Each structure stands twice: as structure tokens, then as C-alpha cells.
Amino acid sequence: MLEITTTRANHLVDPSLHVWAWQIPVYLFLGGLVAGMMMIHGWFTFADRHRRAESVSQLLPALGLVLLSAGMGALFLDLEHKLFVWRLYTTFQITSPMSWGAWILIAVYPALFAALLLRVPEPLATRVPVLRAWSAALLADPARVRFVAAANMTLGALLGVYTGILLSTLGARPLWNSALLGPLFLASGLSSAAALVHMVARDGAESELLARADNRLLTAELAILGLFLIGLVTAPRVHQQAAALLLGGPFTAFFWVGVVGLGIAVPLFVQTLAVGRRVRHTAVAPVLVLAGGLLLRFVFVYAGQVSHYGPF
Amino acid sequence: MARFGMVVDTARCVGCMDCVVACKTENRLPEGLCRDWITTESRGQFPDVQLEIRSERCNHCDHPPCVTCCPTGASHVEDYGKTVQITAELCIGCKACLASCPYDARSIHPEGYADKCTFCMHRVKDGLLPACVAVCPTRCLHFGDLDDPNSDVSRLLASRRSHVLTPEAGTGPRVFFLT
Numbered sequence: 001m002l003e004i005t006t007t008r009a010n011h012l013v014d015p016s017l018h019v020w021a022w023q024i025p026v027y028l029f030l031g032g033l034v035a036g037m038m039m040i041h042g043w044f045t046f047a048d049r050h051r052r053a054e055s056v057s058q059l060l061p062a063l064g065l066v067l068l069s070a071g072m073g074a075l076f077l078d079l080e081h082k083l084f085v086w087r088l089y090t091t092f093q094i095t096s097p098m099s100w101g102a103w104i105l106i107a108v109y110p111a112l113f114a115a116l117l118l119r120v121p122e123p124l125a126t127r128v129p130v131l132r133a134w135s136a137a138l139l140a141d142p143a144r145v146r147f148v149a150a151a152n153m154t155l156g157a158l159l160g161v162y163t164g165i166l167l168s169t170l171g172a173r174p175l176w177n178s179a180l181l182g183p184l185f186l187a188s189g190l191s192s193a194a195a196l197v198h199m200v201a202r203d204g205a206e207s208e209l210l211a212r213a214d215n216r217l218l219t220a221e222l223a224i225l226g227l228f229l230i231g232l233v234t235a236p237r238v239h240q241q242a243a244a245l246l247l248g249g250p251f252t253a254f255f256w257v258g259v260v261g262l263g264i265a266v267p268l269f270v271q272t273l274a275v276g277r278r279v280r281h282t283a284v285a286p287v288l289v290l291a292g293g294l295l296l297r298f299v300f301v302y303a304g305q306v307s308h309y310g311p312f
Numbered sequence: 313m314a315r316f317g318m319v320v321d322t323a324r325c326v327g328c329m330d331c332v333v334a335c336k337t338e339n340r341l342p343e344g345l346c347r348d349w350i351t352t353e354s355r356g357q358f359p360d361v362q363l364e365i366r367s368e369r370c371n372h373c374d375h376p377p378c379v380t381c382c383p384t385g386a387s388h389v390e391d392y393g394k395t396v397q398i399t400a401e402l403c404i405g406c407k408a409c410l411a412s413c414p415y416d417a418r419s420i421h422p423e424g425y426a427d428k429c430t431f432c433m434h435r436v437k438d439g440l441l442p443a444c445v446a447v448c449p450t451r452c453l454h455f456g457d458l459d460d461p462n463s464d465v466s467r468l469l470a471s472r473r474s475h476v477l478t479p480e481a482g483t484g485p486r487v488f489f490l491t
Contacts, residue, residue, distance in 0.1 A: 001357055007329060008349035008368075010419035012407070017416060019407040080405025081424035087384040087402050098383035098408050171377060172414035172481065236480070309414040309478045 017173075017305040023078035025297035028163045029192070030071030032185050032293065034064045035163070036193025038108070038156030040210070041115050045149035049206070050118045056201040061116035062124070068108065097166045104158050111155050114138065114148045160186035167304060174235075175242035175307035176300070180228045185297075187224055191217035192293035195267070195286035211271050211281065214289065218268040225260065242307035251303040259299055263292015316393035316431055317458040317486035318445070319465045319474070320367050324452035327352060327365040331444035331453060335369075338432060338443035342422050347429040348444055366489055367444065367453060369429040370417040371477065372396045374484030378409035378418065387426065393457075395433060400425040414481035431455070458486060 012019045041060040044050060050057040079085055089106070093099040116124075117135045125132050138144050164185030167176040194214035201207040232243035246255045267285035274281045327350045335341065335348050348369035355362045376396045379387045386402035387409050389395070403425035410418045410426065421427040432442035436455075440446065445453040456463035461470075468474075469488055476485040 001355065003354045004351060006349055006351045006368075007332065008346055008351075008416075010345055010416075012410060013416045013419050017411060019410045019420075078406075079424075080407065080420050081403050082405070084401070084404045084424075087386070087404055091385050093383055093385055095380040096383045096408075098381065098406060102383060169381060170408065170412045172412050238480070305411065308416070309481050 017308065020078065020301055020305065022298075023074040025294065025301045027071045027075040027078070028166075028185065028297040028301070029294045030067050030074070031163045032160050032189025032297075033192045033196065033290075034068045034071070034108070034112075034189075035156040035158075035160030035186070036190040037064045037067075037196070038112065038115070038152040038159070039190060040193055040197055042149040042151075042153030042156065044206075045115070045118060045145060045152070050145075052203070054203040055119075056197050056203065056206055058119040058121055059200065060197070061112045061118075062121055064112050065109070065116070068105075068112070072105065097162060097169050101159075101162045101166060104155065104162055108155050108159055111148070111151045115152050118145065118148060157186065160189040163189065167300065170304075172309060173242075173304045173307050174238045174309070175232070175245060176304040177239070178228055178231055180224055180231060181300075184221065184224045184228060187217055187221040188293050188296055191221055192290050195289035195293075198281075199283055199286040207281065208275070211275055211285075214286075215268060215271050215275060218264050218271075218289070222260070222264055222268075225264075238307075238309050242303075245303045245307060246299075249303075250306075251299055254295065254299050255303075258295045259292055262288055263295055264289075267292070313391070313459075314393050314457040315459045315486070316372065316395055316436070316455065317465055317488065318369075318431070318442075319454040319468050319488045319490060321452040321454070321468070321472075321490045322364045322366055323490065324450040325350075325365045325367055326450055328449060330447050330449055331367045334443040334447040335429070335432075338435070339430075345419055345421065345427065347427070364489070364491070367448075368415070368417075368477070369444075369487060370396065370413075370431075371415055371483070371485030371487045372429075372431060374486065375482065377412040377414075377483060381408045381412045383408065390433065393431070393433065393436065395431050396428075397430060397433065398426050398428065414478050414483060415485070 008014055037060045041057055044057045049055045088102040092103060117138050120131045120135050161182040164182035168178055168181035171177045191214055194210045194217055198207050198210040198214060229243060232239045245251050267288040270285040273279045329350055331348055332346055336346060348367060351366045351368050353364045372395045379389055379396060384402045384404055386399050388397060390397045405424045418426050418428045435442060442455055445455045454464050454468055456465040458465055460466060472490045474488045474490050476488055
């Protein structure tokens with residue numbers, strides 16, 4: 001028998017860690033989604049799709065700026081010492097993923113803005129005419145266009161991976177302490193972005209292209225999740241206890257039914273049928289992918305905080 | 313350069329919580345927040361039962377994850393005594409340090425910044441002992457330089473069996489418990 005009692009009852013720490021609520025999963029989801037959108041936009045730009053009037057390329061940067069700002073807003077709401085947020089930008093801490101993330105986010109905004117200039121949405125160009133001149137200057141040189149595309153793809157990948165690394169470097173929480181979390185969140189962000197683009201694209205060919213890409217990404221996500229769980233259950237005791245949270249513990253239903261079942265397996269099945277022309281494309285699969293991506297962050301953020309070393 | 317640490321003699325500790333009260337008083341901690349606390353651990357089956365009472369706090373680790381994850385440098389290792397300290401004016405309250413600590417030794421002060429045991433460096437710099445050590449009625453708490461073989465803490469660790477909390481986390485904790 002082992003019985004431990006403590007007199008400590010600190011806010012956000014006891015009886016178990018609960019420092020991060022809805023704001024962080026929402027931020028991680030929106031950050032991953034925008035990362036995926038940036039990578040898709042870069043891909044489409046290299047393929048010269050940004051010149052096509054019907055291409056979803058013209059929508060992605062503007063939507064990305066809005067969604068990323070919403071994510072940053074959620075992140076700001078989470079801070080406990082809000083008036084000191086500017087301190088993030090008075091230093092660069094090389095060992096801190098959060099510091100890396102803060103500076104990556106600073107670089108992401110101009111990259112998205114440059115991507116926006118590749119094809120300025122008409123309502124925006126009407127209101128801010130100078131954007132047309134900037135856009136023309138950018139499009140005049142193909143090397144600049146390629147640079148914008150490469151910058152968006154690179155920063156998108158960094159942003160997507162960072163959302164996972166942010167958690168995985170916090171070694172005190174065994175559920176998060178896996179190098180697979182970065183690739184997992186990147187795959188999930190790309191998959192969510194592909195689902196969103198598939199849903200909003202007006203060009204049928206683009207929509208089809210993204211549905212096919214999403215199927216591969218969902219398959220990759222399933223594979224990474226499998227490897228992640230194998231890694232946990234074959235690791236030392238604290239990691240096995242962390243895995244138990246998803247394998248019979250309190251987060252099991254959310255993880256298997258919500259994330260794996262409704263968020264990955266069902267949309268993968270439906271989209272595979274749709275791509276094979278056996279059923280029509282509908283919004284069902286992409287909506288499930290987006291909801292699953294959000295739930296994945298909620299499950300990981302909440303379950304990770306419950307997992308811990310100890311008793312000590 | 314000194315490397316401060318603490319030794320808790322669990323054979324003497326009675327869990328009276330004087331250390332907790334002294335810390336709260338000395339550091340003017342708000343209601344509902346403590347930087348040190350008492351943990352009671354009982355193991356075994358009657359009549360083969362072991363009881364350990366521990367006064368616990370931040371372990372001022374040799375490899376503090378709270379410092380490496382801090383995005384602003386608010387959490388840092390102070391040159392004097394190599395203790396882990398927080399500069400409130402640099403802290404944004406992101407709580408990454410709380411999540412990174414395997415001992416859950418940190419909390420958020422009502423004013424928004426991360427808070428934890430400082431080993432009472434303001435007293436130590438004046439030649440005094442940390443408040444918890446100074447008031448302990450059973451003299452179970454010892455504080456000093458772990459790198460000085462003649463210090464009180466070094467001699468106790470050399471002469472008695474001891475353990476640290478969660479050594480498998482690999483953080484190199486500097487609060488030792490004599491058994």
C-alpha cells in the first residue's frame with residue numbers, strides 16, 4: 001500500500017496540473033490549420049495556380065491572416081501576465097520552443113501578407129488601391145513569386161511542427177514527451193487545411209486534388225498515432241501510465257470515438273469513396289476532419305496535463 | 313562559486329508546518345498559495361509500515377526544465393548560489409514552466425507571474441538562513457553549499473543515506489531527504 005497526502009493546494013497545480021484550458025487547444029488547432037494553408041498555398045503558387053481566377057489561392061492568405069489572428073487572440077487570453085506580453089520580443093531564448101514560436105509567428109504575418117499580394121482579393125484591392133501596385137511589382141519578377149511560395153511553405157512547416165514540439169519538450173508530462181508529436185500535429189494541421197480548402201474551393205479540380213491529398217494525410221496521421229501509442233506503451237512506467245489515459249482511462253472515448261473514429265477513420269472512408277466516384281463529395285468528411293483536428297488538440301492538451309511523474 | 317542545496321532529515325520532521333507558515337509570513341504570500349508544503353508518504357502493510365514526512369519545495373535543479381522552456385528569460389539560474397529564480401517583470405504568465413516542472417513546485421501568483429521557492433535568497437545574501445530552516449523546531453532542515461565538503465549539508469549527505477524526488481526525471485534536484 002502506498003498513501004500520499006500533501007498540504008499543498010495551489011491554484012492551477014493541485015490536485016493535478018490544469019494550467020491550460022480551451023485557449024491553448026484552440027490556438028494549437030488554428031496555428032496548425034494556418035500552417036497547412038500556407039504550405040498548400042506555396043504548393044499551388046509553385047504550380048502557377050495563383051494566376052487562375054477561380055483558384056482558392058486568392059482566399060487562403062486572407063483567411064490565414066484572420067484565423068491566425070484569432071489563434072493569437074486565444075493565446076493572449078491564456079496569458080496570466082498579459083501586460084508583459086511584449087517581453088517575448090525583447091529576447092530570443094534558443095532552448096525555449098515558445099520563444100521560437102513567438103518569432104516564427106512574427107515572420108508568418110509578412111509571409112502571409114506577401115502571399116496575399118500575389119492575388120489581392122477584389123474587395124480589398126478596391127478599398128486599398130496601393131495593394132494593386134505592390135502586387136504588380138511582386139508578380140513582375142518570377143523569382144520573387146517563388147521566394148514567397150518557398151517562404152510560405154517553409155514557415156508553414158515550422159509553424160505546424162512547432163505546435164507539437166511546444167508540448168513534446170515539456171518532459172515532465174509523459175504523454176507529451178514524444179518526438180512524434182511535432183509530425184503528428186503537422187500532419188493534422190495539413191489534413192485540416194486540406195479539408196478546409198477542399199470544402200471552400202470553387203475549382204472542382206482543386207477540390208478533388210485536396211480530397212486526394214487529405215486521404216494520404218489522414219492515413220499518415222493514423223500511422224503516426226499508431227507509432228506514438230506503441231512508443232508510449234513500450235516506454236518506462238510513467239509513459240505507460242500516460243498511455244493508459246487513452247487506452248481505458250478517462251480520455252479513451254474522446255480519443256478513439258472522437259479523434260480516431262469520427263475525426264480520421266470515417267472521413268477517410270467517406271472521402272475514399274468520393275474520390276473513387278462511388279459517392280458524391282459533400283461537406284461531411286471535411287467538417288469531421290476539422291472537428292477531429294480540434295478535438296485532437298483538446299485531448300492531448302488536457303490528457304497531457306493529467307499525466308505526470310510520481311507519486312513522489 | 314557556491315551551489316546551494318537543502319537537506320531534510322525525515323527522521324526528525326514531524327510535519328508541524330512551521331516551515332510553511334514561516335515561508336508564507338517571510339515572503340508575504342497571498343491566501344491560497346504556498347511555496348513549501350508537507351507531504352506524508354506511508355508504505356507497506358501493517359505491521360511492516362514505513363512513514364516518511366517531508367517538507368517539500370522547489371528543488372532548484374541542476375538542469376532546470378523551467379529555465380530552458382521559459383520564452384523570456386524570466387526563469388533563470390542566478391550566479392550566486394546557482395539557484396533558480398524568477399524575474400516577475402519578465403514573466404508573461406504563459407505557464408510553460410509550471411507544465412515543465414516534474415515536481416509541480418510552481419504556481420501562478422494572483423498578480424499573474426510564476427511563483428515558487430527562492431531559497432529565501434534575500435535572507436541568505438544577508439547572511440541569514442532561509443525562513444523555513446531558521447524556524448524549524450526539530451532542526452530537520454539544513455541549508456548550505458553542496459560544493460563545499462565542509463558544509464553542514466555536505467557532511468550530512470556524506471554520513472547518512474538520502475534520496476531525491478523523482479530522480480528519473482533527470483533534472484538533478486538539489487533538495488535531499490535523509491532516511
